[in-house]
Amino acid sequence: MDIDVLGTLAVRHHGASITPTAPKPRQVLALLALRAGQVVPAGVLTEELWGTRPPRSARATLQTYILQLRELIGVALEGGAADHTGQRRQAKDLLLTVPGGYLLKGGEGVSDVREFERLAGCGYRAMDAEDYPQAARLLREALELWTGPALADVHTGPHLQTEVKRLEESRLCALDQRVEADLRLGRHRELLAELTVLVNQYPTHESLCGQYMLALYRSGRRGEALAAYQRLRTTLVRTMGLEPSSALAKLQRSILMSGPDTLAAQPTRIASVAAVG
CATH class of the missing domain: 1.25.40.10 (Tetratricopeptide repeat domain)
Structure with a gap:
């Protein structure tokens, strides 16, 4: 599953989009995608969508959003290949219901956040080694992954706002060090x-x-x-x-x-x- 959040939200499985258009299902997917491979408690998703005063129907409505996401995943899976056992995977195998919450499996797909963090980390190590040409190149590549503010087209509640601030802080740190490297190179x-x-x-x-x-x-x-x-x-x-x-x-x-x-x-x-x- 390929996940892009450094700009507009885009989640794809085998190249097919599973990103919903409705605002609240997009919120749910965004939080699940940012924490792919981790259990996101149902209470966290509920608070993200409705704050500290959710409606009585919140749990049922959240389950409806999960079903909508699984329907999109199911459509994407129709064109996919069978797994190593010869069986086709089902949507519930990628978006799991687990005790207390839900888990989105990212698998071996590409995540722009993971790639940004990898490149930025290599850039920081190059800075520490005083290899300024390499640092400038790596940090520039990391920053080029950003196509706009993180989750620019997603309404954000308290948990996504925290994630967006964290990502923006990471971007500013990389930007600061890339400028530093360029200054060291006389640019x-x-x-x-x-x-x-x-x-x-x-x-x-x-x-x-x-x-x-x-x-x-x-x-x-x-x-x-x-x-x-x-x-x-x-x-x-x-x-x-x-x-x-x-x-x-x-x-x-x-x-x-x-x-x-x-x-x-x-x-x-x-x-x-x-x-x-």
Whole structure:
């Protein structure tokens, strides 16, 4: 079963879509797909769909949604091959009812989340080894798997919202390290347009701001680098009552006081105040 959630939801079995169009069955499938191979308690699915005050018919309605998903799986299975025993699998073999909940079998299919995590992990290891060309390539490949916000076309309740935030945080970490790798490779001018967008999208993200400041400085735009620091400081003080971190303040002082070559090898890893804006 192939599962895509890094953008719009798409779940396929043998190439045939099993993604429903109705909003609540899509929610159920999204949560089952994100936790493929794990039991999702019926209570978790109920809370995802209706919050803390489900209707009396919630359990029966949830069972109806599961049956609808099995019907879609059944249609996909009609064109599939028999298993190693010579028997055709049934929908209930892929979407199981287990004590306390339900389990979607992902099998050996492709998951864009698993592939993202694999590539990003390899990229982080390359960063630790100071292999910046390899790190930049791997992290870029990981980020290219994202076609939009996670589950962009799915209504999200409390559990899916948590999953979406987790995925977005993972994306930002990979993005931060990919920018870092590119800066280490001297690609500061190439990064300016992208970083201009990012610091506006995440106005309290200190690491991105520090990278933007460094890229501006290395491009001969010292005044704009200092202005970027002041914008971040103003935003942090106004919205959170916080001053920038000591690491970012040190970078600002270095830009203010240093000669043109002093920051050539300045590291830019700065802790984020708020990774998700």
